[in-house]
Amino acid sequence: DDSANQSGGRKSVNSGEPPRLRSGMKVYFCGSIRGGRDDVALYRRIVQKLQSYGTVLTEHVGSNELTDRGEDAAAAEDRAIHDRDVAWLRQSDVIVAEVTQPSLGVGYELGRAVDMKKKVFCLFRPSSGRRLSAMVRGADDGELFVVRDYSEDELENVLDEFFKNLKINTQID
Numbered sequence: 142d143d144s145a146n147q148s149g150g151r152k153s154v155n156s157g158e159p160p161r162l163r164s165g166m167k168v169y170f171c172g173s174i175r176g177g178r179d180d181v182a183l184y185r186r187i188v189q190k191l192q193s194y195g196t197v198l199t200e201h202v203g204s205n206e207l208t209d210r211g212e213d214a215a216a217a218e219d220r221a222i223h224d225r226d227v228a229w230l231r232q233s234d235v236i237v238a239e240v241t242q243p244s245l246g247v248g249y250e251l252g253r254a255v256d257m258k259k260k261v262f263c264l265f266r267p268s269s270g271r272r273l274s275a276m277v278r279g280a281d282d283g284e285l286f287v288v289r290d291y292s293e294d295e296l297e298n299v300l301d302e303f304f305k306n307l308k309i310n311t312q313i314d
């Protein structure tokens with residue numbers, strides 16, 4: 142990915158086509174960027190697992206090279222990031238979010254996803270000692286929007302379980 146090392150090591154905004162299709166399903170992954178990168182190793186693990194189910198539109202969220210400055214600090218770039226991400230949200234079949242590290246951007250994405258009536262799966266680690274926002278926990282309707290408490294060691298199994306049920310219920314392949 143040669144977009145990775147432009148502008149002095151910062152990731153520049155990739156406004157082109159989403160990554161190459163691996164299967165029909167498009168997955169939008171949400172994780173904190175400017176909200177703090179403490180969980181980036183976990184995001185990377187999630188992205189890798191999600192890539193076994195389909196195309197991850199937001200692969201950069203799991204990148205070690207991306208700091209809490211985001212893809213670019215300039216305001217003009219922020220519009221490009223926002224517009225690209227909202228377009229990717231619209232194209233996605235399912236949204237998976239790691240919501241343990243609080244992030245305004247992730248909260249915003251989830252709100253937009255609900256409005257688009259997308260299928261949303263939120264992952265939260267109670268071992269963090271944090272208490273998840275009521276606006277996320279309270280959005281769980283057991284169907285379109287699901288919040289799952291988990292611990293790091295069960296991550297892959299929790300995702301397998303979710304995607305197995307998703308296939309049965311929606312016939313997305």
Ligand SMILES: O=c1[nH]c(=O)n([C@H]2C[C@H](O)[C@@H](COP(=O)(O)O)O2)cc1CO
Nearest residue numbers: 171172173174175176211212244246247
């Ligand atoms: O540079 C960026 N690129 C980008 O795709 N995002 C999107 C994807 C993440 O799921 C979410 C993170 O929001 P925040 O930066 O407020 O933590 O917003 C956010 C930023 C920086 O705000």
